Amino acid sequence: MFSEKVKLLGRTNEKEDKLLLRDSYTGISFYCKGSITLTITPKNETDKDSCPYVGIVVDDDILNVTKVAVTKELKDIKLLKNDGKLHKIEVVKLTEEQYGNVWLSNLYFEDEVSVKKAETMDKSLLFIGDSITAGYGVNGIDGEGDFTTFEENILGSSAIFTARKTGSEVFVFARSGHGIISGWIPPEIDVPNKDGIIQNFFPFEGDTFPEPDYIVINLGTNDNSYIRGREERIKLFKNEYTKFIINLRKLYTMPKIFIAYGVMDTELLPVIRDVVKEYKEQSGDENLLFVELEQQKASEGIGAAGHPSIAVNERVADSLAKVILENIQ
Numbered sequence: 001m002f003s004e005k006v007k008l009l010g011r012t013n014e015k016e017d018k019l020l021l022r023d024s025y026t027g028i029s030f031y032c033k034g035s036i037t038l039t040i041t042p043k044n045e046t047d048k049d050s051c052p053y054v055g056i057v058v059d060d061d062i063l064n065v066t067k068v069a070v071t072k073e074l075k076d077i078k079l080l081k082n083d084g085k086l087h088k089i090e091v092v093k094l095t096e097e098q099y100g101n102v103w104l105s106n107l108y109f110e111d112e113v114s115v116k117k118a119e120t121m122d123k124s125l126l127f128i129g130d131s132i133t134a135g136y137g138v139n140g141i142d143g144e145g146d147f148t149t150f151e152e153n154i155l156g157s158s159a160i161f162t163a164r165k166t167g168s169e170v171f172v173f174a175r176s177g178h179g180i181i182s183g184w185i186p187p188e189i190d191v192p193n194k195d196g197i198i199q200n201f202f203p204f205e206g207d208t209f210p211e212p213d214y215i216v217i218n219l220g221t222n223d224n225s226y227i228r229g230r231e232e233r234i235k236l237f238k239n240e241y242t243k244f245i246i247n248l249r250k251l252y253t254m255p256k257i258f259i260a261y262g263v264m265d266t267e268l269l270p271v272i273r274d275v276v277k278e279y280k281e282q283s284g285d286e287n288l289l290f291v292e293l294e295q296q297k298a299s300e301g302i303g304a305a306g307h308p309s310i311a312v313n314e315r316v317a318d319s320l321a322k323v324i325l326e327n328i329q
Contacts, residue, residue: 034110131176140304161317
């Protein structure tokens with residue numbers, strides 16, 4: 001059993017000696033000496049441009065992750081050479097659930113005696129968001145071809161950087177192209193993309209996330225592709241966002257919730273600020289805070305399809321970490 005040997009990261013599911021990875025940043029973390037072998041199996045076979053990716057991180061060096069394209073079953077692959085030293089290893093899913101799930105199995109260590117679970121942090125964060133949270137495009141360059149799943153990397157996202165800066169465990173629920181009342185739509189379309197409504201996918205019941213200490217929500221960018229300044233759509237967005245917060249609060253009664261916005265788009269800043277203000281006035285819930293994020297700049301580098309680069313996400317994480325640490329309980 002994986003859980004007997006290694007620390008499990010994120011919302012995983014273990015069955016018959018296999019570990020299912022669905023969400024971004026799910027996987028395993030441990031210390032060991034010597035080589036490691038592991039089998040990685042995708043739900044469906046596909047090509048390297050659309051397959052899920054798994055990352056191998058050695059000694060917390062997340063910016064030099066080894067990326068593994070899981071196009072088909074990778075049986076008994078070797079993850080580490082034996083240099084006689086103790087290393088910290090993470091095997092994590094880099095891509096979000098809608099790009100495919102993977103299973104880990106057949107985990108073996110050359111030096112079983114050296115294996116120990118990675119440490120568990122005292123605090124935990126739950127990030128809920130769209131492509132910005134998922135790290136969509138961080139390993140790509142704006143304007144250079146169509147998006148591929150190789151370009152998505154949760155380790156380059158503000159979610160993981162924030163967790164590292166605050167010393168927290170992290171759970172990630174991210175769905176690129178999704179929103180509160182509409183998924184992303186192109187300019188020539190003027191009807192909502194109802195297949196991209198995130199509330200329809202978030203696990204409010206059943207296999208829910210464990211209650212975190214803090215929740216960070218960053219949504220609205222895709223909604224704005226549909227809202228386009230129209231008052232009736234703004235009203236609907238505010239109503240549905242408020243319902244989303246109410247349902248989250250029913251599920252998680254204790255955490256501070258940070259509603260963040262502004263990285264890719266600023267038009268909805270006053271709208272989302274009002275959502276937070278009006279909810280607090282009506283509910284008396286003071287554990288909800290609005291966080292305005294500074295918009296990305298071309299000078300920082302832009303990732304694939306106009307998305308934040310690693311440099312942008314590190315700066316955003318500085319802002320989020322600051323406000324979280326100022327409100328630590």
